[in-house]
Amino acid sequence: MPEPSGPEDKRVAIEARGIVKEFGEGPSALRALDDVSISIRENEFFTLLGPSGCGKTTLLRMIAGFEYPTEGAILLHGEDIAGLPPFKRPVNTVFQSYALFPHLTVEENVAFGLEMLGRSKAEITSRVAAMLKLVRMEELAKRRTDQISGGQAQRVALARALAPGPKVLLLDEPLSALDYKLRKEMQIELKRMQHETGITFVFVTHDQEEALTMSDRIAIMSKGRVLQIGSPWDIYDKPADRFVADFIGETNFLTASVLGIENGLARVRLKSGAEIVATIAEGLTPRDEATLVVRPEHARAVASGGQVSGAVENVVYFGTDTHIHVRLDAGDIFMVRQQNRRTQSCGFEVGDRVGIEIASDAAQVLRD
């Protein structure tokens, strides 16, 4: 999909133009990527986000040179790199399995790329030391790679990929093998390193939370297509379609009939009869029937009033907040997330009648 280019638009590092990738041939061919166009700016933390099988890893491997597109072109700083084998591309990868060479030490792993580039001994030594310092692995330089932990292996893989000074660093789900706490730490570490090195990071993940916290911009992919590209805020708050809204965060969907449109806002009537004003997803002309999306934290359960009402079906306590699942009179489930207060519970019990108050401008009309 076309991307709005603003005045803040920086130089483009990587551009994918109309990429199509088919595996197999003839009618049984599997289309892994279907007309994908993305441009990634210099010095950007760019994330490809989507469920497994959406084509994000295929796209990454194509940038690295391990797959060839069936159609389309990949440009690195404006130059077509289709004909370049992986070992001639100034792009390095952090592999999902890390792919550390088991017969080499940590140090030798990090030095590998520099050696292959034919750098001098002195340069290699100092560069390797600098990289190990960057990832805080100086002490384990002489260890063999089967003698270090998963988190450490991850750091070595990063140092190894950064050592040759690539223009772009590709990261293929690098955190997926780590446990929760380590993952959180590495997310911050990665951000820091990207900031310090100023290298463009292209990050592949299926974890929406990871994508939201780390990225400058995110491309959401599904079934070989790019559904939306934007900042984390854009993606969360203004999802372009139902898939994006559903994939990112928790969401309530309501059906409504559109009464009229003015100034980019739609007046809609809910099944309960209440009328509200909703924003409209970018580039969309709503039809008569529309789907509304409301984030759970943008609604409030109230004892009386509200635009819709129903009965409490379940109350789930989460520590910082409580989720209240309400069966609406129209039959759908609506979830409300309320911040917990220290002194009192949420005040509702299963079976209670409640109203739901949707904050003004919280609802958005979606493309289906």
Added chain:
Amino acid sequence: MASAAEIAKRAERENIRGRWLLSAPALVIIFIAAIGPLFVMLAYSFMTKGDYGDVKPVFSLDGWFSVFFQRDIFDDTLSIADAHLSIIWRSVRLSVITTLATLALGFPTAYFIATRPRHTREMWVFLVTIPFWTNLLIRTFAMQQVIRNEGVLNTGLRALGIIDQPLQIMYTDWAILFGMVYVYLPLMVLPLYASMEKLDFRLVEAGYDLYASRLAVLRRIIIPLVKPGIVAGSILVFIPSLGAYVIPRVLGGGKNLMLGNLIELQFGSGRNWPLGAALSITLMAVVMLALMVYVRNAARSGAGHG
């Protein structure tokens, strides 16, 4: 500028061409010194036998004909080639008995190894592996020392007073049978063990839980689950038994021939190369048939489990 599609195609083509080049030396060597000669032999089986061995390049079906029939030297009448057929029959019979005997010994042995504690299991497997990798001729010769008239077996039996005359085992079918069972036993145990090692003993537990006796567990649970190993082991024993050459030559003496010796004879004193070639191809055909049965069986059991 080449299009993306062309580049992808070219990379694919280069990859496959590279793979052919890499495998070329192995393929060429095997063609020259294994497969190619088989085709030459096939051609030889349709030629006329030479006077002093070798062949004359004249088409003839005599080689194939004399696998099954013989022409009387004096009156030119045809009769069934009893000698050949009895040797072929002996080969098949001894191979089948060898297979059954190795199975009877090998199955409990493999099961025994598979049920040892993990750390001692390796040692037992190792004990089977050593004879497996020991020279076949040496093992045949070793067996000869056990069964010959003054050998360990006869001396032992005599010392125990069980017999007073040595049993004549050497140069009988029994000697060949002992030799083949002994030599091919590891070939039965190893594949059987490989499939028993994977046996999930929770299934055996489930069998006992459902009131099965030990025999019923063996028959209804263990044997069906390790069937691929039984088939593999049987094939691995049957095929070399059928083509055995060294064992009958050393233990069977000159009289008790098997197919392998009959073939050799045609290239030696028999000087009938077309017949030898035809017999070789017959042997190979039987082996291929057995392998096909195996492959089909393996494919079926693979599909059943997958």
Added chain:
Amino acid sequence: MARWGTRRFDIRVQPGFGTIALFTFALLYLPIVTLVVYAFNGSDSLSSWGGFSLRWFADAARNGAVQDAALRSFIVAVLAAGIATVAATMAAIATTRTAPYRGLGFKYAFINQPLMVPEIVTAVALLIVFSRVKVWTGYSGLGYLVLAHTAFCIPFAYLPIRARLEGMDSSLERAAADLYATPWMAFRRVTLPLLRPGIIAGFMLAFVISLDDVVITEFVKSGGQDTLPTYMLGQIRRAVTPEINAIATAFLALSVLLVTVFFFINRRKA
């Protein structure tokens, strides 16, 4: 019988299996032990025990025919196993870690063919072809033996190398390519070092197989080209003296040594 009632029921036990297994192991080792014991027999004949002696080993070592045959066996085995290992390594790389392509199944069948045909059949087929070639070219050296041995060694060398390759993470080579290694450098610096245990195992298997071969050698060799096994085969048919036991025992010791080394290489890998 009360004792039985309290005994733990072991689900793994099948009655009689242990006895048969122990009988099998006895059967496997009794002949070998007999052979070895007689090798140290001081008596002139195999029928009586003449006390412990190394004289037959000394005799065998002094025997010129044995020396020749042993040296020839060794040369053929080293050459055949060496060539087979190189060819098998290349073939293994060409046939693993790839999407199926046209001809892949053909390659498998081709490479494993020597395993599927009875040795005697290959042996006479080689006799037919090589006897012609010997007449045409006038060359009757060791080349024929080396070539024939190489062919049947290839599948044995191929097996462990292929197994090793299939267990290898292919992203390692991708990582090397990503780090600017050309295909050749990636092979030399990453694939080859990781493949080394498989290659060693393959070479050793091929070496043992070549060293052990009787049938094909018997039919391919020219006059005066006995290897140790064919020399022994010839001797066994004549009068058997404990010298054969001594040769066999030495041979056996070598095989056991190789198998043991092989076993431990494989175990370390796992």
